Amino acid sequence: MENENNYSILFIEDDIDIRQNYTNVLKKSFSNVYEAGNGLEAYELYLEKKPDIMIIDVDLPHMNGLDFLKKVRKNDLNTKAILLTSYSDKKTLLDASTLKLTDYLIKPVRRQDLKESLNNAIDELKNYKVISMRRFELNDNYYWSFLENEVYYVNKQINFTSKEKDLLALLFENAGNGKALTSYEEILYSLWDDYNEYTLSSLKTMMTNIRKKLPKNTIRNEYGIGYKIG
Incomplete structure:
Protein backbone atom coordinates (compact mmCIF):
# COMPACT_ATOMS: atom_id res chain seq x y z
CA MET A 1 0.00 0.00 0.00
CA GLU A 2 1.10 3.56 -0.61
CA ASN A 3 1.72 5.58 2.51
CA GLU A 4 -1.61 7.00 3.73
CA ASN A 5 -0.38 9.44 6.37
CA ASN A 6 -3.65 11.35 6.44
CA TYR A 7 -5.63 8.43 7.89
CA SER A 8 -5.47 6.85 11.33
CA ILE A 9 -6.29 3.26 12.32
CA LEU A 10 -7.43 1.59 15.53
CA PHE A 11 -6.65 -2.15 15.54
CA ILE A 12 -8.59 -4.11 18.16
CA GLU A 13 -7.52 -7.70 18.88
CA ASP A 14 -7.05 -9.54 22.17
CA ASP A 15 -4.34 -11.92 20.88
CA ILE A 16 -1.19 -9.90 21.50
CA ASP A 17 0.92 -11.75 18.90
CA ILE A 18 -1.65 -11.19 16.14
CA ARG A 19 -2.13 -7.58 17.21
CA GLN A 20 1.57 -6.76 17.21
CA ASN A 21 2.10 -8.51 13.89
CA TYR A 22 -0.61 -6.54 12.13
CA THR A 23 0.12 -3.19 13.78
CA ASN A 24 3.75 -3.51 12.68
CA VAL A 25 2.56 -4.08 9.11
CA LEU A 26 0.05 -1.22 9.28
CA LYS A 27 2.68 1.23 10.55
CA LYS A 28 4.51 0.84 7.24
CA SER A 29 1.62 2.57 5.48
CA PHE A 30 -0.13 4.61 8.19
CA SER A 31 1.54 7.12 10.50
CA ASN A 32 -1.07 6.86 13.26
CA VAL A 33 -1.84 3.29 14.29
CA TYR A 34 -3.44 2.67 17.70
CA GLU A 35 -4.11 -0.71 19.29
CA ALA A 36 -6.38 -2.14 21.95
CA GLY A 37 -6.78 -5.58 23.50
CA ASN A 38 -10.39 -5.40 24.70
CA GLY A 39 -13.65 -3.61 23.96
CA LEU A 40 -13.54 -1.16 26.87
CA GLU A 41 -9.99 -0.07 26.14
CA ALA A 42 -10.94 0.25 22.47
CA TYR A 43 -13.87 2.54 23.22
CA GLU A 44 -11.73 4.83 25.37
CA LEU A 45 -9.15 5.04 22.57
CA TYR A 46 -11.88 5.64 20.00
CA LEU A 47 -13.20 8.62 22.00
CA GLU A 48 -9.70 10.01 22.51
CA LYS A 49 -8.17 9.47 19.06
CA LYS A 50 -11.21 9.53 16.73
CA PRO A 51 -9.60 7.13 14.21
CA ASP A 52 -10.63 7.13 10.55
CA ILE A 53 -10.64 3.34 10.28
CA MET A 54 -11.19 0.59 12.85
CA ILE A 55 -10.22 -3.06 12.43
CA ILE A 56 -12.24 -4.99 15.01
CA ASP A 57 -12.07 -8.59 16.17
CA VAL A 58 -15.53 -9.86 17.17
CA ASP A 59 -14.37 -12.04 20.05
CA LEU A 60 -13.07 -9.49 22.57
CA PRO A 61 -13.03 -9.53 26.39
CA HIS A 62 -15.06 -7.07 28.49
CA MET A 63 -17.13 -5.89 25.50
CA ASN A 64 -17.23 -7.89 22.28
CA GLY A 65 -16.55 -6.32 18.90
CA LEU A 66 -20.19 -6.17 17.82
CA ASP A 67 -21.27 -4.46 21.04
CA PHE A 68 -18.34 -2.05 20.76
CA LEU A 69 -19.31 -1.10 17.20
CA LYS A 70 -22.98 -0.75 18.14
CA LYS A 71 -21.91 1.73 20.82
CA VAL A 72 -19.84 3.69 18.29
CA ARG A 73 -22.63 3.67 15.70
CA LYS A 74 -25.08 5.39 18.05
CA ASN A 75 -23.39 8.69 17.18
CA ASP A 76 -20.88 7.94 14.43
CA LEU A 77 -21.74 6.64 10.97
CA ASN A 78 -18.55 7.79 9.27
CA THR A 79 -15.66 5.95 10.94
CA LYS A 80 -14.93 2.97 8.70
CA ALA A 81 -15.15 -0.50 10.26
CA ILE A 82 -13.60 -3.77 9.12
CA LEU A 83 -14.74 -6.74 11.20
CA LEU A 84 -12.52 -9.78 11.82
CA THR A 85 -14.18 -12.95 13.05
CA SER A 86 -13.75 -16.71 13.34
CA TYR A 87 -17.52 -17.09 12.94
CA SER A 88 -19.49 -17.42 9.74
CA ASP A 89 -22.89 -18.22 11.27
CA LYS A 90 -25.99 -16.39 10.06
CA LYS A 91 -26.69 -14.61 13.38
CA THR A 92 -23.26 -13.01 13.53
CA LEU A 93 -23.48 -12.03 9.87
CA LEU A 94 -26.97 -10.57 10.41
CA ASP A 95 -25.91 -8.58 13.49
CA ALA A 96 -22.87 -7.24 11.65
CA SER A 97 -24.83 -6.29 8.53
CA THR A 98 -26.67 -3.51 10.40
CA LEU A 99 -23.46 -1.76 11.51
CA LYS A 100 -22.37 -0.12 8.25
CA LEU A 101 -19.27 -2.23 7.70
CA THR A 102 -16.71 -1.63 4.99
CA ASP A 103 -15.90 -5.33 5.11
CA TYR A 104 -16.31 -8.58 7.06
CA LEU A 105 -13.29 -10.91 7.01
CA ILE A 106 -13.15 -14.50 8.27
CA LYS A 107 -10.03 -15.38 10.29
CA PRO A 108 -7.32 -16.29 9.59
CA VAL A 109 -7.17 -13.19 7.43
CA ARG A 110 -4.83 -13.02 4.44
CA ARG A 111 -2.85 -9.80 4.23
CA GLN A 112 -4.01 -9.29 0.65
CA ASP A 113 -7.65 -9.43 1.76
CA LEU A 114 -7.02 -6.92 4.53
CA LYS A 115 -5.15 -4.68 2.10
CA GLU A 116 -8.15 -4.69 -0.27
CA SER A 117 -10.51 -3.90 2.61
CA LEU A 118 -8.32 -0.99 3.72
CA ASN A 119 -8.21 0.36 0.18
CA ASN A 120 -12.02 0.20 0.10
CA ALA A 121 -12.19 2.06 3.44
CA ILE A 122 -9.84 4.77 2.15
CA ASP A 123 -11.93 5.11 -1.00
CA GLU A 124 -15.07 5.57 1.13
CA LEU A 125 -13.33 8.19 3.28
CA LYS A 126 -12.25 10.12 0.21
CA ASN A 127 -15.58 10.03 -1.58
CA TYR A 128 -18.44 9.71 0.91
CA LYS A 129 -19.67 11.25 4.14
CA VAL A 130 -22.77 10.04 5.98
CA ILE A 131 -24.87 12.82 7.48
CA SER A 132 -27.38 11.89 10.16
CA MET A 133 -30.83 13.40 9.72
CA ARG A 134 -30.91 13.96 13.49
Missing part, protein backbone atom coordinates in the same frame (compact mmCIF):
# COMPACT_ATOMS: atom_id res chain seq x y z
CA ARG A 135 -27.49 15.33 14.38
CA PHE A 136 -24.21 16.62 12.98
CA GLU A 137 -21.20 15.36 14.91
CA LEU A 138 -18.47 17.85 15.84
CA ASN A 139 -15.13 17.44 17.60
CA ASP A 140 -14.73 16.95 21.37
CA ASN A 141 -18.19 15.34 21.83
CA TYR A 142 -20.14 18.37 20.60
CA TYR A 143 -22.99 17.96 18.12
CA TRP A 144 -25.71 19.94 16.37
CA SER A 145 -29.28 18.65 16.70
CA PHE A 146 -31.26 19.18 13.49
CA LEU A 147 -34.51 18.42 15.28
CA GLU A 148 -33.99 21.03 18.00
CA ASN A 149 -31.67 23.52 16.26
CA GLU A 150 -29.37 23.38 19.26
CA VAL A 151 -25.71 22.59 19.98
CA TYR A 152 -24.96 20.04 22.69
CA TYR A 153 -21.82 19.03 24.51
CA VAL A 154 -22.46 15.34 25.33
CA ASN A 155 -26.07 15.90 26.53
CA LYS A 156 -25.69 19.46 27.85
CA GLN A 157 -27.22 22.22 25.75
CA ILE A 158 -24.91 25.12 24.82
CA ASN A 159 -26.55 28.52 25.06
CA PHE A 160 -26.78 30.67 21.93
CA THR A 161 -28.93 33.67 21.11
CA SER A 162 -31.86 33.24 18.72
CA LYS A 163 -29.99 34.88 15.85
CA GLU A 164 -26.84 32.85 16.54
CA LYS A 165 -28.94 29.68 16.28
CA ASP A 166 -30.44 30.93 13.01
CA LEU A 167 -26.92 31.32 11.64
CA LEU A 168 -25.85 27.90 12.89
CA ALA A 169 -28.98 26.30 11.45
CA LEU A 170 -28.15 27.73 8.01
CA LEU A 171 -24.52 26.57 8.15
CA PHE A 172 -25.39 23.05 9.34
CA GLU A 173 -28.27 22.68 6.89
CA ASN A 174 -25.96 23.53 4.01
CA ALA A 175 -23.22 21.23 5.34
CA GLY A 176 -25.73 18.41 5.78
CA ASN A 177 -26.87 18.86 2.19
CA GLY A 178 -23.31 18.64 0.92
CA LYS A 179 -22.82 22.39 0.37
CA ALA A 180 -19.32 23.06 1.63
CA LEU A 181 -19.46 26.85 1.76
CA THR A 182 -22.16 29.33 2.80
CA SER A 183 -21.54 32.76 1.30
CA TYR A 184 -21.70 36.05 3.17
CA GLU A 185 -24.47 37.09 0.77
CA GLU A 186 -26.65 34.08 1.60
CA ILE A 187 -26.14 34.57 5.34
CA LEU A 188 -26.80 38.32 5.36
CA TYR A 189 -29.94 38.14 3.26
CA SER A 190 -31.22 35.22 5.36
CA LEU A 191 -30.60 36.89 8.73
CA TRP A 192 -30.85 40.65 8.00
CA ASP A 193 -32.48 40.94 4.56
CA ASP A 194 -29.62 43.21 3.57
CA TYR A 195 -25.96 43.10 2.56
CA ASN A 196 -23.97 46.14 3.65
CA GLU A 197 -20.99 47.08 5.81
CA TYR A 198 -23.13 47.22 8.96
CA THR A 199 -24.67 43.74 8.54
CA LEU A 200 -21.31 42.26 7.53
CA SER A 201 -19.72 43.75 10.67
CA SER A 202 -22.59 42.36 12.77
CA LEU A 203 -22.07 38.92 11.22
CA LYS A 204 -18.35 38.91 12.01
CA THR A 205 -19.00 39.96 15.62
CA MET A 206 -21.63 37.22 15.98
CA MET A 207 -19.27 34.64 14.52
CA THR A 208 -16.57 35.60 17.04
CA ASN A 209 -19.03 34.95 19.88
CA ILE A 210 -20.20 31.65 18.37
CA ARG A 211 -16.66 30.33 17.91
CA LYS A 212 -15.88 30.90 21.58
CA LYS A 213 -18.55 28.31 22.48
CA LEU A 214 -17.53 25.64 19.97
CA PRO A 215 -14.48 23.38 19.49
CA LYS A 216 -11.59 24.99 17.63
CA ASN A 217 -11.95 25.11 13.84
CA THR A 218 -15.61 24.03 13.88
CA ILE A 219 -16.39 26.99 11.61
CA ARG A 220 -13.78 28.11 9.10
CA ASN A 221 -13.67 31.39 7.19
CA GLU A 222 -13.01 31.54 3.45
CA TYR A 223 -11.64 35.08 3.23
CA GLY A 224 -13.93 37.38 1.29
CA ILE A 225 -16.38 34.58 0.46
CA GLY A 226 -18.11 33.04 3.48
CA TYR A 227 -18.02 30.31 6.14
CA LYS A 228 -17.99 26.54 6.21
CA ILE A 229 -18.27 23.81 8.85
CA GLY A 230 -15.02 22.01 9.54
